[in-house]
Amino acid sequence: MSSATVERHDAAPSDTPILALDGVGKSYGNVHALRGVSLKVRQGEVTCVLGDNGAGKSTLIKIISGLHEHTDGTMTLDGAECRFPSPRAAQASGIATVYQDLALAPLMSVWRNFFLGNELRKGPFRTLDIARMKQICDEELAKMGIIIPDLDRPVGGLSGGQRQCIAIARAIYFGARVIILDEPTAALGVKQSGVVLRYIVKARDAGLGVIFITHNPHHAHLVGNHFVILKLGRVVLDAHRDELTLEQLTTEMAGGEELAELSHELRGVDPGKVVAPAEVEHGQVEAPARPDEEEPSA
Template structure:
């Protein structure tokens, strides 16, 4: 299936929009001609195997790498981030697979890491307020965790993902980029994380869900993009594709159909 123009959305209603974005590293072309629209309140799923270009795409939106061609629009303005801090200041939060959490520190300390609330002339930590906020924000995501003093490493994988997602939402993210959040989780914990992904979109964020699992993508996605060898192999909205078609495209698309035809002819 060839990439299709996104007729429903334009640059004026996209939180992030990539237009012909490419990235080269010397003579190596990692991305070519990427057109991608991220809408507030929607989950945009970016799928692809290892080496497809997903990591490079994340790094461009997260401010780790600058694109070398095309245009990236953030809230309608052309941007080229020079650092992750610039991306965060523009409202783009990225949750990587390692989560950037300190396992031995408490849940509330992780929640406010580098953003601590202080009080009084001595600028002491306002622990009670931070604990209360942490509990309230996790409750909004459906996690009832009265004991936020426990080490974050004692939480389940799904709960740790929830802490990272809730933290990003609380600190003003407009776009939440999730890098393979279900890759290392079992079926039950994956379901928990997918619920949080949906809730993040329901709260009004534009969510970019990076995954290699078409079934997980289809459970929460509104828009689907498949990358292959740094190029877009699919660009479709939810009403334009089924989970079976999405899975087939991930498995090889036209190449798979051609192989089936050859096998049928051989029979």
């Protein structure tokens, strides 16, 4: 994978963060999905948020993008405390988001999805400028390397990767100051992941603040300036790129000794072994032996 463009964190971006979270928490009833999270997003930097499933990554971005309101702590935008009551409010502040699970309306055409919520209009009756929207949509998608022959097709018929690319192209096109990407590479193949990572770099170079959420430390380390690792709703690591190697990041992300344990455990699986074919009764596949039980509950 490309690593040619990632070594330029020395550009000294402005020191005041565009967006800062201080002790932000979110509770759903008695479930504390996020607790005391502090985070600074600067323009011209890529801030990576890493974490395993259920670490609170999605909750965090839903707060920043206005889908949920936080229940504790403060969020400041340009130094002033703010709350986003709706995604529209977040967008008005220049924050665009690619969601992992909320992407596109499946029965709507490609160009309608691309401009949804940001429709271009013309003339005295404010009718849709369809020709221009189709043209821009076509150009933006071509830049991402996907060609969709008929932009009038409903997106439901496209592949998961194509749909993800449309969502990313849309956020990059409309993101004015901050772009949030929630696991953008999760559904993509190697080649398209590369395109997305290079787009993240491009967005940074254009001076945007990028929040890149992933559980792939390799992808994060290729592009990130700043790394935040979440675990069970708390920040467990907050480090600049200078303070961290890929190995450290991977280890931290996987929870250190857990990974060592796993590799130790898997040493005994005897890869390459072939056994005689057999038919198995329902429920007869044994669970793997677990040397230790759950981690201590927080």
